[in-house]
Amino acid sequence: MKGTAKAHTNIALIKYWGKRNDALILPTNSSLSLTLDGFYTKTTVEFRRDLSSDLFLLNDQAVSGQAYERVSRFLDLVRKLSGEENIYAEVNSRNEVPTAAGFASSASGFAALAAASTRAIGLELSDEELSILTRQGSGSACRSIYGGFVEWQMGEREDGLDSRAVQVAPEDYWDVRVAAVELSSTMKKVSSREGMKRTVDTSPFYSGWLEAIPNDLMQLKAAIKEKDFEKLGAIAEANCLKMHATTLGANPPFTYWHDTTVRVMHAIQEMRSKGIPVFFTIDAGPNVKALYLPEHEEVVKSMLENIPGVTSVTLSRTGKGISYL
Amino acid sequence: MKGTAKAHTNIALIKYWGKRNDALILPTNSSLSLTLDGFYTKTTVEFRRDLSSDLFLLNDQAVSGQAYERVSRFLDLVRKLSGEENIYAEVNSRNEVPTAAGFASSASGFAALAAASTRAIGLELSDEELSILTRQGSGSACRSIYGGFVEWQMGEREDGLDSRAVQVAPEDYWDVRVAAVELSSTMKKVSSREGMKRTVDTSPFYSGWLEAIPNDLMQLKAAIKEKDFEKLGAIAEANCLKMHATTLGANPPFTYWHDTTVRVMHAIQEMRSKGIPVFFTIDAGPNVKALYLPEHEEVVKSMLENIPGVTSVTLSRTGKGISYL
Incomplete structure (x- = not known):
């Protein structure tokens, strides 16, 4: 057994x-x-x-x-x-x-x-x-x-x-890649369970979050179908910003962002304004994940590693489901 | 004339x-x-x-x-x-x-x-x-x-x-005071006119913002009546966070916050956790205003001046209305 x-x-x-x-x-x-x-x-x-x-x-x-x-x-x-x-x-x-x-x-x-x-x-x-x-x-x-x-x-x-x-x-x-950007700052955090619950129970933005999902989902699936990376990135980034917005309306309000989180966000947007298609997403914590395509791996990695406050950048490709050994 | x-x-x-x-x-x-x-x-x-x-x-x-x-x-x-x-x-x-x-x-x-x-x-x-x-x-x-x-x-x-x-x-x-905290970072910004308009037109959070106002206003007026500074500060800080949350849902999304903005926000909250009643509010830009009482002026000023990225801290008291000269 x-x-x-x-x-x-x-x-x-x-x-x-x-x-x-x-x-x-x-x-x-x-x-x-x-x-x-x-x-x-x-x-x-x-x-x-x-x-x-x-x-x-x-x-x-x-x-x-x-x-x-x-x-x-x-x-x-x-x-x-x-x-x-x-x-x-x-x-x-x-x-x-x-x-x-x-x-x-x-x-x-x-x-x-x-x-x-x-x-x-x-x-x-x-x-x-x-x-x-x-x-x-x-x-x-x-x-x-x-x-x-x-x-x-x-x-x-x-x-x-x-x-x-x-x-x-x-x-x-589709070979879409992810760079996991770890930050040095340490702060007490609201757990994702607790943060989610407080947001659902108290944030006046929670209904706006729910309203926005069907369209984000539809657009993202279209982007995957079309292999349109700019579209995929823009939808993912905007969706993560919406999630984080809801916590600012909770009672009491809170944010998962550190100063370094915002620095990495702006650095990624700045890189994009220079023509490199790279986007971010952020879970219920301070660290940032960057989405990019294989041909930009080197430049993205190097840019991320050079942001003050970034302690490590770990790269990953698309992975498989469950396997039995 | x-x-x-x-x-x-x-x-x-x-x-x-x-x-x-x-x-x-x-x-x-x-x-x-x-x-x-x-x-x-x-x-x-x-x-x-x-x-x-x-x-x-x-x-x-x-x-x-x-x-x-x-x-x-x-x-x-x-x-x-x-x-x-x-x-x-x-x-x-x-x-x-x-x-x-x-x-x-x-x-x-x-x-x-x-x-x-x-x-x-x-x-x-x-x-x-x-x-x-x-x-x-x-x-x-x-x-x-x-x-x-x-x-x-x-x-x-x-x-x-x-x-x-x-x-x-x-x-x-009531002698409530304000420290205007100016930050060194320079970035292109979305004007308050443009930011407001884009948010009203496109953010799924805008209705939540409007919903929250009557209660915030009632609570703040009660805090002023009772001269309850903790209450005044908490309401003001939460209201500003709600305003900034709405911009994250705009299309395209944007934020007025720099990394230093978030650093000052966390420093103020950290100070509060140590027993000093100080709160922040942020307008349509990166700079932070700290609200405090006269007896904490020195400690608040000194704490703010020591945050990396802060270039100046300017103190003010409650002012008068229009005067004719």
């Missing part, structure tokens, strides 16, 4: 920003991401009759507390689904999502956990079923089941059975 | 952000400001039969182009109001609104021009009538007719006759 799977992280070009159901992790808007080759989690799950509780090792370290609870609660869903309710697992995860790249590891982490644990317990799930299950561990993880460009369709059902990812284009369709 | 008047600039705590009528300068929301002692314009207007067009001297320099046109068009309103339609004026203005403080001089400039020119041409206007007239030169200038805390009530009429400022509390009511 053992399974091993590998999943890549993803970067949202249309952001997931708001839940309509906390327990099932059902979103208030559809989102669209790019799965990234450079960053992944590899996880082995073994269900063992001799265990009286789950074990979770991350990079060879035993994990307890909140992170452990999230993993164990997710395994409860897998046990329930399989009918094997009284068996515990040893989970061994290895993150190749360097902290320095500024990605949350929950997307690749829960996608790999879902794939490995269902395989270990003997469930044969379709990708769609796996995405629905994964979503309940971490929302954005449901997109990491697939490679390339992936849409998380929010769905309408209260039980969430229509809220899952679908592939828009596979990983070899 | 000569008149001289002095008017102070003002800083909005609830921002004016959007016009419902461009020609009459009628706003889409009410706003509330503090008139500032430190920054003013002194203007002398003389109507002379020997002139065949208006003359406008600013700090002893003849002005032409757009700035001249705005002044001359404003004088047309004054001429029309007085019935003296074929007489031109020499306007001498002196700005004591140092560029380094980062204030627009249009508020004090048009308030002084309105007071001096109506006096020169023999019109006897009430403060209310003067405010309505001034508004047609520069929206925020209508608040500079009064000292202390001033509300610009947006009004409802299409002719604008109910869109004018009223005094909420006089200048000696």
